[in-house]
Amino acid sequence: MKFAVRSRPAPTLPGVHGPARIHRRTATLLGRLHAGDVAVLDHVDLDRETAQALVDAGVVAVVNAGPLISGRYPNLGPELLVQAGVVVVDQAGAEVFERLRDGTDVRVDAGIVHAGDTLVATARELTPDLVRSEMAAARSGLAAQLESFTHNSTEFLRREQDLLLHGHGVPETATSMAGRPVVVAVRSHGWEAELRGIRPFVREQRPVLVGVDKGADALAASGHRPDVVVVTATSDDLPSAAVLRKARDVVVLVECGAPRNVTEQLERMGIRPLRFETTATTEDAALLLAAAHEPALIVGVGMHATLDEFLDRRRSGLASTFLTRLKVGPDLVDAAAIPRLYDGAVRPRHLVGALVAGVLAVAAAVSVTPVGQQWVDDATPVVSRTTSDLIDNVRGILP
Template identity: 50%
Template sequence: MKFSGLLSRTNHEPPGVTGVARVDRRTGDLLRRLGPGDVAVLDHVDLDRRTAEALVGAEVVGVVNASPSISGRFPNLGPELLVAAGVPLVDGVGTGVLRELKDGEKVRLHAGAVYVGDREVARGVEQTAESVADAMIEAKAGMAAQLEAFSANTIEFLRRERALLLDGIGVPEVYVPLRGRQVLVVAGGPRHAADELRGLRKYVREHRPVLVGVEAGADTLHAAGYRPDIIVGDPDGIGTEALRAASEVVVPAQTDGHAPGLERIQDLGIGAVTFPASGNAEDLALLLLDAHGAALVVTVGLRAGLREFLDRGNSGSTPSTFLTRLKLGGKLVDGEAVAALHRSRVSFGAVSLLVLSAVVAMGAALAVSGVGQVYVDMAVDVFRSGFDWLKGFFS
């Protein structure tokens, strides 16, 4: 009986998902080390959308969070995105997991528990679509307090970065011509940004905008077959091929002048300029474009609704994001709106089909009336000329 039971267990895989643990208290450092098949083990209160997008983009098979992914302070977007992507999220297991698990160790997640072999090393709550939805409803009650904190942080940021925001002092010079030109800025996670970028192919082909990649957005541009004109962001989080393809690289720096990732740029032999400011890379990119006179800035992957502002928690980037968008005003346009406008235009195929139908009908009428083949040939020549003109117009 015992022998039979042993055979039964060894012939079946244990339940749950299995992967290689990648452990780090610092979320940014962890994201740079993740790859397909990994289980991300982190300590991140109120998991935000940007982090969740990076986790999904890295193709992790599971996420273990030592802290609550939804604390209830505000309705953050990360857990919802992870669950929708089918990535198991084991939540609130406690900080002990960061000591118990070794980086590179094989782990298994099942029913809210974390196992190494047959040993349970941590237990929390496995989030589902229903549990996340319930938590988000409760979290909306915390929005009023977050808005008050947001207002105070905005005033403080304006005092600290007034010269940059109002007068453009500290914005570095770039060699790519920007004044009076349209610009396409790509940021955000690789999946949804790539989808939006595909919808803008007609816009890019027609208007030839300056292409700006912000951090992971640079890789998205490069993967889509475009060469970034300018890259803004920490080079440590950007692929080598995209960095080498760019005409210019702008590296955000701390106010003391230290620029993370600058050593990598130097090792690659790529020229770069630094941008000392306390805002995030997205906001610095927008301020750079505004200071150098861009006429229109179309964005991909930059969301700035109320939930997105609050989703950044208490980070100093929230006031920066709000004030930056106020500064750019009407020249800032969401890429989805631009794509929708281009989709609504009459397509080349539809117009050419209409012209072809008219020519065929006219040719048939002429043939029946006995006017002669000469006129039919003339109609065909007219169609061909019109077809070439339409092709040039829509290309």
């Protein structure tokens, strides 16, 4: 007689599991990620914007071939990943790209990367304490970076002086911005909360909405239609074709003297983009575009300008951001400040004022009618007698 034997489930191995998504170019990899993936990349000094894109994609782990924090400056990406609960390992070595195939199921545990029973790489796991220590060390070496920044700013000003000082080269959009508030949206850290915070402002003030790269998709996902979309001709991170087609203006950044066919990708979608020749970043070009059309106000969504955030940006774009902020400074307001200054709420004094104005308007309208005239004539003797009696009473009281 045979007895049924209950099979025991295989023991669950420690660590996180997921299919590996591999590419040396981070921008290309971001477009292929799905929830539960393990991102394998080679990105030195991971910035916060890229880290936020990895978190938004839902990756469970990040394996980096080189160091995520080189120590040259305090980049904010690793800290964001660790805080979001993503397992992060770096210094896995360039061999990880040869030993792994895209889609292979991998396991990451305590800095060790496995593919099945095969040891792929021994790396360093970034813990919160280690990230804080590395960031503190990086901040101590900022002098050299600031010196380089000064040189880059001078070079950028030399190249773009006509644009920065006189607004030359800015395309003329079909969307009118003169005298109107303009909202420039970038899909970056904290953009969702900022868009929610300015809903009353957008609803009542009807500003011009400018989407920068994927910021146009962010506006559309929040129920808004971007009026202007600003993209880079060579970008792998274009907004969706539907959003681009609905926009009234699509402005594409190209290098000075770039050939006409550089915008061919957009033209194949049935879009006739406006060329904007500049070496500024897409975000900064959108601000300069808005400022050149003399808006009443520019509200920046997803833009941050603390010292750490400036240093965390791409090194090539740091001078562009700094000088652009100086150019548009008097007109630029961070979206995080809008709910503190403007909430669109109706207060009691507004209701009282409206009620008094309404009563006065009705009284004035009635007083010019025959019925109103009769009321005034009937009320005049009564008011006169009441006033006379009141005066006599006061005289009787006084000695």
